[in-house]
Each structure stands twice: as structure tokens, then as C-alpha cells.
Amino acid sequence: xxxxxxxxxxxxxxxxxxxxxxxxxxxxxxxxxxxxxxxxxxxxxxxxxxxxxxxxxxxxxxxxxxxxxxxxxxxxxxxxxxxxxxxxxxxxxxxxxxxxxxxxxxxxxxxxxxxxxxxxxxxxxxxxxxxxxxxxxxxxxxxxxxxxxxxxxxxxxxxxxxxxxxxxxxxxxxxxxxxxxxxxxxxxxxxxxxxxxxxxxxxxxxxxxxxxxxxxxxxxxxxxxxxxxxxxxxxxxxxxxxxxxxxxxxxxxxxxxxxxxxxxxxxxxxxxxxxxxxxxxxxxxxxxxxxxxxxxxx
Amino acid sequence: xxxxxxxxxxxxxxxxxxxxxxxxxxxxxxxxxxxxxxxxxxxxxxxxxxxxxxxxxxxxxxxxxxxxxxxxxxxxxxxxxxxxxxxxxxxxxxxxxxxxxxxxxxxxxxxxxxxxxxxxxxxxxxxxxxxxxxxxxxxxxxxxxxxxxxxxxxxxxxxxxxxxxxxxxxxxxxxxxxxxxxxxxxxxxxxxxxxxxxxxxxxxxxxxxxxxxxxxxxxxxxxxxxxxxxxxxxxxxx
Numbered sequence: 001x002x003x004x005x006x007x008x009x010x011x012x013x014x015x016x017x018x019x020x021x022x023x024x025x026x027x028x029x030x031x032x033x034x035x036x037x038x039x040x041x042x043x044x045x046x047x048x049x050x051x052x053x054x055x056x057x058x059x060x061x062x063x064x065x066x067x068x069x070x071x072x073x074x075x076x077x078x079x080x081x082x083x084x085x086x087x088x089x090x091x092x093x094x095x096x097x098x099x100x101x102x103x104x105x106x107x108x109x110x111x112x113x114x115x116x117x118x119x120x121x122x123x124x125x126x127x128x129x130x131x132x133x134x135x136x137x138x139x140x141x142x143x144x145x146x147x148x149x150x151x152x153x154x155x156x157x158x159x160x161x162x163x164x165x166x167x168x169x170x171x172x173x174x175x176x177x178x179x180x181x182x183x184x185x186x187x188x189x190x191x192x193x194x195x196x197x198x199x200x201x202x203x204x205x206x207x208x209x210x211x212x213x214x215x216x217x218x219x220x221x222x223x224x225x226x227x228x229x230x231x232x233x234x235x236x237x238x239x240x241x242x243x244x245x246x247x248x249x250x251x252x253x254x255x256x257x258x259x260x261x262x263x264x265x266x267x268x269x270x271x272x273x274x275x276x277x278x279x280x281x282x283x284x285x286x287x288x289x290x291x292x293x294x295x296x297x298x
Numbered sequence: 299x300x301x302x303x304x305x306x307x308x309x310x311x312x313x314x315x316x317x318x319x320x321x322x323x324x325x326x327x328x329x330x331x332x333x334x335x336x337x338x339x340x341x342x343x344x345x346x347x348x349x350x351x352x353x354x355x356x357x358x359x360x361x362x363x364x365x366x367x368x369x370x371x372x373x374x375x376x377x378x379x380x381x382x383x384x385x386x387x388x389x390x391x392x393x394x395x396x397x398x399x400x401x402x403x404x405x406x407x408x409x410x411x412x413x414x415x416x417x418x419x420x421x422x423x424x425x426x427x428x429x430x431x432x433x434x435x436x437x438x439x440x441x442x443x444x445x446x447x448x449x450x451x452x453x454x455x456x457x458x459x460x461x462x463x464x465x466x467x468x469x470x471x472x473x474x475x476x477x478x479x480x481x482x483x484x485x486x487x488x489x490x491x492x493x494x495x496x497x498x499x500x501x502x503x504x505x506x507x508x509x510x511x512x513x514x515x516x517x518x519x520x521x522x523x524x525x526x527x528x529x530x531x532x533x534x535x536x
Contacts, residue, residue: 055365055536074374074532083369093366095357097312106308110301111369 006030007157007189010063010070013051022213024061029157029189034179036200036221037105037193038289045193048092049161049209053087054078066157068280083112086150090162092142096135100128100145111153122148126174140171145179158182164199176203197285201225202239207285209292216292221285227270228283230291235259237278242298245269253295264291302372306431307387309357310350310464316422318395325399326406335400342396343439347388351447352464355454364534372413378455378528382520385447389440396436400424419500429516430505437512444516457528467476 006028010071013025022044029035039045046131052058052065054073068081094103100123108114117209123130126144128137137145143163150158164172180203182188195202200207201221208218233241238261242252248266255262265271268280321342329338358364366375400423407419422428449467457463481488499505 043348050365050536053369055368057533057535074368076373076375078375079371079373082369085364085369087369089362089366091361093361093363095312095360095363098308102311106304107370110372112371127529226439 003071004031005067006064008052008063008065008159008191010048010061012050012061013048013058013067014060014254015047015051015056015058017047017092020044022051025153025213025215026218027052027063027068027191027208027215027292029191031156031189032183032186033189033205034183034192034203036195036204036207036285037191037210038195038200038207039286040293041195043210044213045210046161047158047213048152049056049092049191049193056094058091084156086155086158087154088146088158088160088163091136092137092146096133098134099130100134101130103134103145103149104130104185104193104201107149107153111159113154114286115152115154119148119152133267140167143167143171143175147175151178151182156188158188158190158192160190160194162193162195164194164196172198172199189295194282201285209289211293217288224283224285224288227269228288229265229271229280230283230287231263231265231268231271231275231278231280233263233278235261237261237275239274241278243272246274251297253291253297255291255295262287264288264295299376299383301370302367302376303387304380305367305370305372305384306354306380306384309363310354310384313350314346314391317345317350318391321392321395322399322402325396326402327410329399329403329423330406333403333419335396335423335428335432338403339393339396339432339436340439340464342399343389343436343443346392346395347385347440347443347449348450348468350388351467352384352450354381355451355459356464358428359459368536373526374477378524381451381527382524385451385520393436397532406416430502433509434499435507436518437509441512441516441519442471442475444519450521451532452456452523452526453533455527470492 005006008027008029010025010027013022013027014037015022020042025044025048027035027037027048037045047056049242051058052063052070052073054070057071061155065078066084068078068224072078073081098258100238104116104119107119108116120130126141126148128145128148132141134142134145164175177200179190179192183190192204195209195210204221206219207221208226209216231241237258238254241263246265246267250266253264255264264283265280268282271278271280324345325338325342328341332338358367368374372380390439403423404416404419408416446467449470450464453463453466483489499508
């Protein structure tokens, strides 16, 4: 596979479960990219990931993971693709009575390219003794072990589903460092679903947001955090601001609250020049999520 | 398939380590009491094959293992084929346990007084009649256990491992056996028919035929169950 081809691609993915429906989800992870996948609980993040991994069958749409069609992931055609895929769920799935060295033994037989030396190096780095049983591991240790497993067989794509949830800041730092190292190789990519947007601000290249089963935005992270801003306005300023040419042709989004109005601006530096008296803060991914999901368009 | 088999063995390893000594002790005790290899074979098979086989399905439901396993380089058909290979492994482990228990019984008879000595025990355990009986009982028991385990496995793949799907096949088989025993105890002609049947089996050719039928039925039931499970599992959403 050439390096420029996406590692993961989904096009118009659909899946219906009773009241919930995943609708026309488009998602791409290119080599060298960390894509943050955000959204509320029940928005469709895990359903998308399950569809991509072949755990559920989509009702519509197509996609590929490491070159294999997602509908083939459960068949023998998907096995080669899964050799190049590392997956970390929010819990460590191995049985409690197993020791870490047993997991090494099993995965060595599972993956053709299992690298025992690399696995042991990760254990050392994470301070995990291979005599420990799964039931003796804390949540953070379990996640680190899951990551060590996902990174020790020559995977090119990592899919993490809420893998950093519940970790303390130090453990999260270590995980993020590891992900940075992983994508330092241009052929590698990461899809990371998370509620912790501060983590994504630190490592993501692109942020994709899903709400109620639809993708509501797919933007480069730097565009959100480095260029966009939140103008903290008084209600009476709104009309003047909306009349000015600071929205670059996009529909402005507004969040009203008790003490005033927040306005999403596409270029906070241009806004500060145009309205020097109105404070304009840096936009965070959380802010952008709020504007997109809860804000109103004018 | 071999990878999936390794994963299954990993899941049941702890259970097997606990189960083997208990199974061995039970077989030894039954062997010394009954001095019949048929009893030992039946006990060893029951302790490993259905008992551990039942656990396999339950382990699938733990901690998202079912989903995680599908992210490993395995296809769904590998997983089903691996599961049936594991069940065959359990049968072999059960038979080996029985063989070890018979050997130990003879050894115990050599050192413990009142058991007829090693020659007596050898005669009881290894005579042609005893071996024939063990073969017949073992294969018949294997067939019954296979019906139970295969029904359980199909239900696990279709509905997941719940109390109902675990108990239903076991209760079903027991219910059929109980009805057979009850009917047999009510009517002397049924008992007589059973006795006649057993006498009819005394000929080596007929015994071989009966064993062959049991073995063929066991293989056929396993194959059919594997095919059904494969069909179910390729459509199951995890």
C-alpha cells in the first residue's frame, strides 16, 4: 500500500439501532495523522468504531481499514489488515487470572510480527512486571498494557476507544507521549475517540465531531485552537458585530447565557483588530463543540 | 483456527488447572469403588468436556473479550473452528485423565491392602470385557455430552452465555435420561428389552457396530453444530 493512501476511510456509513441511527458518517485517517473523534455519550463514536472493525454490519455505506473493506473485516480477507491494526478499548479484555507474561505468550502466537523485545521494552517503560496478574493492575496500568499489546506487532493504525478515560493526568501524559512517538513514523496513524478534549488539543491533527449519529464537523485542530476565537460580547454589541466583515462568509454561531453572548469567530486576530474593545479568547475544542452542538446560527 | 484455539486454551487454562486434580481424584475414587474403567471414563469425560466447555462460552462474555478477540488477526470462521477444536481437546484431556486414573488405580491396588492387589485390579480394569464396556459406555457418554455441549454452544453463539442458555441443554439431556429411567422402572418389559439389548451387544462385531454408530453420530452432531454456529456467528453483531 502506498503511503499516501488513507489508513482508514469510511464513506456514508449508516447503521440503525431502534431509536438511534448512524447517518452518512464520513471519516478518514491518513498516514502521519492523529484524528480525534469527539461527541457526547451515545452520539455514535463506538458504533462507528465497531462498524469499522467489522464487529457490527453497517446498513449502508462503505469503508476500508488498512486497505481491507470493512464488510470483510470478520472474514479471512480482513485478517491481514488486522495484523497492521492495534485496538485499545476502554477496558483491558484479558482474563483476570492471566499474568502479563501469559498475554505475551498468547499474542506471540496470534500476530505474525509480534515483537517480544519491544513488548518487554514497553513493560519496562511502564514499570509493569510480567509476573503481575491482570486483576492486580490498576486502570492506568491496564490501559498501558493494552497500549503495549497494540504497539508490539508492527501496527500502522491505532484505534483507541475512550482509552484515556479515567486515567490520572500523569498516566494520560505517558499515553500521549507514546502516541506522539507512534505517529512520528509517517506511515502510522491514530483514530482516538475521547471525551477529554484537552488531550486532543495536545496531540490531534484533526478533530471530527459526531452528534446524534451525524458528523457535525471535521476540522484541522490548529484551525480551531490557533485561529478561531470566542468573542465575549454584550447583547447590545451583537448587531454591530454581525454587520462587520469578520466571519469570512460563514454563518456566525452564537451561545447566549445569563451574562452576555459568546460568539464564535473564525479569525480571532482579525476580530481583535476590528473590535479592540471586545475581549476575544482562544477557542478550545470544547468551546467549538458547544458552539456547534448547542449554539444557534445567525 | 490454531490462533483461536490458542486463545481459547488461554481462557480456560486456569479453570483446567483447578479442574484436573479434582477430576483425577474423583476418577480415582470411583475407580477404586467400582473397579470398572467404564465409570472412570464417564466421570473423566463429564468433568472436562461439558463442565469446562460450558465455561468457555461464559468467558466470551467477560470484559468485552468477544469484541477484543475480533480485533485480533482472526476471522469469525477461525473463532468457531477454534472453539470446536478446543472442545475436541477437552475430550482428549478427559480420556487422558481417565487413562491416568486407571493406571493410578492399579498402582494404588499394589500398595493398599484390601483392593485385590495389582493383578486383581488389572483384571478388573484391563480385561477384554472391561475394555469393551468402557469403550461402549465412553462413546455413548461422549455422544450424550456432545449433544449437550453442542446445543449449549449454539445457544451461546445465538443468545450469549446466560443462565438460561447454560442450563437449558443440560436440563434437557437430564430430563430425557430421567424420563427413560422412569419409564424403565415402571415397565418390566422395558427393563427386559434393555437387558436383551445389552446381551445382543456381547458379540464383538455388534459392539463394534454400536461403537461406530455412537462415534459417527458424535462427529456428525459436532460437524452440524459447527456449521450452525458458523452461520450464526458470521451474522452476529458484537
